[in-house]
Amino acid sequence: MKSITGINITKSYGKDELVTEVLRGINIEVHDGEFLAIMGKSGAGKSTLLYQLSALDKPTSGEIYIEGKNIADFSETELVNFRLFTLGYIFQDYALIPDLSAEENVLLPLLMRGLDWQTAKTKAQTALTSVGLINRDTNLPSQLSGGEQQRVAIARAVAGKPKIIFADEPTANLDSISGHDIIELLHDLHNKGQTIVMVTHESEYVEYCNRIIYLEDGLIVPEKCRLINPLPNYANTYLTTGSTL
Amino acid sequence: MRDLRIGLFLGLRQIQQASLWTTLLIITVILFTFLNLVALSGILIGIVDGALDQVRSEALGDINILPLENETRIKETERLIDELKTYPEIASFSPRYTGLATIEANYKERHSLSDEPNIIAVNITGIDPIAEKETTELENIVGEGSYFDSTENGYILIGKYNIDRYAKQFGDVFNSLDNVYPGDTVRVTVGQESREFIIKGIIDSKADLVSVGVYIPEREFRRMFNRADYNANQIAIRLKPGYDEKVIRDKIRDSSLASLGKINSFTEDIPKFIIDVRKTFDILGFFTGAIGLIVASITIFIVIFINALSRRRQIGILKAIGITRRTIEFAYITQAIFYAIIGSGIGILITYYILLPYFQQNPIDFPFSKASLSISLNGMFLRSIALVTVTVIAGFVPAWMITKQNTLDSILGRK
Numbered sequence: 079m080k081s082i083t084g085i086n087i088t089k090s091y092g093k094d095e096l097v098t099e100v101l102r103g104i105n106i107e108v109h110d111g112e113f114l115a116i117m118g119k120s121g122a123g124k125s126t127l128l129y130q131l132s133a134l135d136k137p138t139s140g141e142i143y144i145e146g147k148n149i150a151d152f153s154e155t156e157l158v159n160f161r162l163f164t165l166g167y168i169f170q171d172y173a174l175i176p177d178l179s180a181e182e183n184v185l186l187p188l189l190m191r192g193l194d195w196q197t198a199k200t201k202a203q204t205a206l207t208s209v210g211l212i213n214r215d216t217n218l219p220s221q222l223s224g225g226e227q228q229r230v231a232i233a234r235a236v237a238g239k240p241k242i243i244f245a246d247e248p249t250a251n252l253d254s255i256s257g258h259d260i261i262e263l264l265h266d267l268h269n270k271g272q273t274i275v276m277v278t279h280e281s282e283y284v285e286y287c288n289r290i291i292y293l294e295d296g297l298i299v300p301e302k303c304r305l306i307n308p309l310p311n312y313a314n315t316y317l318t319t320g321s322t323l
Numbered sequence: 324m325r326d327l328r329i330g331l332f333l334g335l336r337q338i339q340q341a342s343l344w345t346t347l348l349i350i351t352v353i354l355f356t357f358l359n360l361v362a363l364s365g366i367l368i369g370i371v372d373g374a375l376d377q378v379r380s381e382a383l384g385d386i387n388i389l390p391l392e393n394e395t396r397i398k399e400t401e402r403l404i405d406e407l408k409t410y411p412e413i414a415s416f417s418p419r420y421t422g423l424a425t426i427e428a429n430y431k432e433r434h435s436l437s438d439e440p441n442i443i444a445v446n447i448t449g450i451d452p453i454a455e456k457e458t459t460e461l462e463n464i465v466g467e468g469s470y471f472d473s474t475e476n477g478y479i480l481i482g483k484y485n486i487d488r489y490a491k492q493f494g495d496v497f498n499s500l501d502n503v504y505p506g507d508t509v510r511v512t513v514g515q516e517s518r519e520f521i522i523k524g525i526i527d528s529k530a531d532l533v534s535v536g537v538y539i540p541e542r543e544f545r546r547m548f549n550r551a552d553y554n555a556n557q558i559a560i561r562l563k564p565g566y567d568e569k570v571i572r573d574k575i576r577d578s579s580l581a582s583l584g585k586i587n588s589f590t591e592d593i594p595k596f597i598i599d600v601r602k603t604f605d606i607l608g609f610f611t612g613a614i615g616l617i618v619a620s621i622t623i624f625i626v627i628f629i630n631a632l633s634r635r636r637q638i639g640i641l642k643a644i645g646i647t648r649r650t651i652e653f654a655y656i657t658q659a660i661f662y663a664i665i666g667s668g669i670g671i672l673i674t675y676y677i678l679l680p681y682f683q684q685n686p687i688d689f690p691f692s693k694a695s696l697s698i699s700l701n702g703m704f705l706r707s708i709a710l711v712t713v714t715v716i717a718g719f720v721p722a723w724m725i726t727k728q729n730t731l732d733s734i735l736g737r738k
Contacts, residue, residue: 187646
């Protein structure tokens with residue numbers, strides 16, 4: 079079952095002669111329960127691809143289906159609701175709301191989903207417990223370390239049990255110990271069946287993934303793509319389909 | 324409802340975590356805008372109201388009885404007075420008798436008939452000094468000299484605009500007596516009869532009506548004018564505190580007294596042009612207040628815009644994690660309402676507990692009025708509503724501008 083299907087995705091910026099093509103025809107599939115790493119050098123288009131796949135941006139051309147729905151068909155309001163109920167995000171610099179405590183950061187999207195305060199609070203506490211931060215729930219982000227903030231961000235992303243979590247270089251701002259902790263957390267989530275798409279440039283963390291796709295100049299480089307821990311039933315598909323992995 | 328609830332929550336958290344200086348700045352801007360709205364128009368209207376209050380307290384009283392149409396005097400004044408005494412709402416009243424006379428000063432120093440006489444024509448008023456003292460402030464506005472002593476005869480009070488040293492600032496508007504002081508003797512002539520009076524005091528009122536008057540005790544007036552019937556030309560009535568002039572006026576009108584004289588409340592006796600001036604000042608106050616409102620709204624807009632702009636990335640993140648634009652806009656509206664309510668609230672407290680008592684104690688001394696702040700509760704409420712509305716708009720627009728930007732552009736700080 080496919081979580082995400084991207085067909086011939088292109089993304090370019092600028093106008094006329096100053097157009098920069100960042101993605102040049104990406105075909106990609108992400109399957110349910112898969113932990114996919116997107117790798118590549120700086121400027122290869124990794125984050126841009128993640129933004130397209132995660133419905134934070136719209137491609138210049140091509141189609142993207144998430145959970146079978148073409149995101150181009152969504153109005154802005156529908157897109158916001160879709161992101162709220164279906165997707166979770168982890169950003170490189172944590173992206174917590176500085177005015178809210180750790181617990182409030184986690185429960186905010188839950189309240190938005192229509193949960194009452196008490197239920198949202200309980201779920202937020204559960205999520206914070208799962209990332210080992212239950213005793214820091216009243217702290218503001220500024221009172222937490224980088225690793226702790228990223229764990230709050232993970233708790234926020236997972237609290238609503240989204241179908242897919244997108245992580246944009248979640249360990250880039252962390253020391254190696256904290257980085258490992260974060261990857262372990264993502265790995266645990268994946269082991270519980272969570273679909274995760276992660277951009278990273280740190281090769282030591284990819285061993286936890288099912289698959290790596292490698293980008294160069296806006297294109298997938300098949301030779302550098304790897305299956306690390308193939309998902310059952312998909313083992314033969316990836317490497318035989320070129321850029322349509 | 325969900326958007327509103329979460330917007331309120333986000334807004335309150337932003338207020339809690341906001342810079343104290345920013346919060347104080349916005350609240351101060353709103354406070355001064357409110358004071359500008361209230362105080363300026365309040366003083367403008369206060370000038371008129373101050374003048375009216377003086378006319379009420381120094382001349383007309385709360386209710387005024389005048390002769391009926393085509394009559395020169397109030398009929399059966401003695402019966403009317405007896406009736407008025409039965410009204411528990413009436414604190415006091417003062418019958419007045421008026422007639423035309425001339426007053427000549429320094430006539431003993433006039434050596435030749437060709438010398439120009441120091442003489443003026445006046446409308447002279449006969450009063451009962453005690454009744455007048457109980458009804459109006461006439462006693463307290465004697466500038467030079469003093470008020471009548473009820474046991475004395477042969478004294479006169481002259482309004483300051485009949486005296487040259489006071490009236491000359493108005494050019495030739497008033498005919499006035501030159502070189503006249505309390506203690507001087509003047510000659511009052513009615514028809515062929517003349518009588519000397521000693522000037523007891525000079526009436527110094529900002530109300531022209533009072534300052535152009537000349538007053539003598541009523542028994543001397545009636546003797547001079549040969550008025551034996553006691554029918555007065557005017558009766559000023561002062562009500563006890565707490566009674567509404569219109570209610571008591573209607574009560575008197577409903578009695579048989581209405582057939583004896585025309586019974587008007589003070590408000591009815593205010594000339595239309597004064598009401599027009601009051602309205603004009605109100606409009607002027609509104610316009611200056613409106614300009615203040617615009618300036619305040621721009622200031623609040625800039626402050627909240629900068630605030631929202633500096634939180635542009637957060638707004639993008641909020642949208643990314645599924646928070647609707649409307650929720651984020653509510654958060655900024657919540658902040659704006661908070662600032663507006665606190666600013667207006669402090670403004671109301673300052674107005675009621677500092678400005679109003681201060682100006683009541685220390686009215687501003689304008690040439691024709693002592694003005695204090697004149698602010699109605701309705702006016703204050705309307706101005707508060709206007710300020711809150713403008714602030715909400717000024718808070719909403721920047722939030723709307725930032726939230727409508729592309730989510731990813733906001734997160735990445737791209738233009």
